[in-house]
Amino acid sequence: VVFMTIGRMPYSVLISVVVGVTNLAPTFGPIAGGAIGAFILVLDNPWNALGFLIFTVILQTLDGYVIKPKLYGGSLGIPGIWILISIIVCGRMWGVVGILIGIPLAAIIDFIYHDYILVQLQRAKKRRAGKAESSATAPAEEEKKA
Structure with missing residues (x-):
């Protein structure tokens, strides 16, 4: 509304609504809204x-590539760049469906990685450290016996 009022464009409230x-529809909503708004304005x-x-x-590009990845990344605990990459990769692989499931898929992968894989790797590291410690103390104990 603000941009259209400053630009003295007609039907600013109608087009803004x-x-x-x-815009409530993800990804393609802004495109449809922009096309409808432009059609109304081109008649005038x-x-x-x-x-x-x-x-x-410009606004939708900023929103899609800067604001939303930061916003979604902050609420999901995932870096914004991974949100952007997931949308692009899933969109290229599966089209519209990929764009819609890209962020939830990234959240699931992040959850599995942090809550399962990293935990397993840390446990394995502790086991290796425990084995190395026990094998390092074994020769020292043998020397004490001799």
């Missing part, structure tokens, strides 16, 4: 539609 509602003034599209693309 449409964009807000379509094509230059307003172009300005709106440019602003929407």
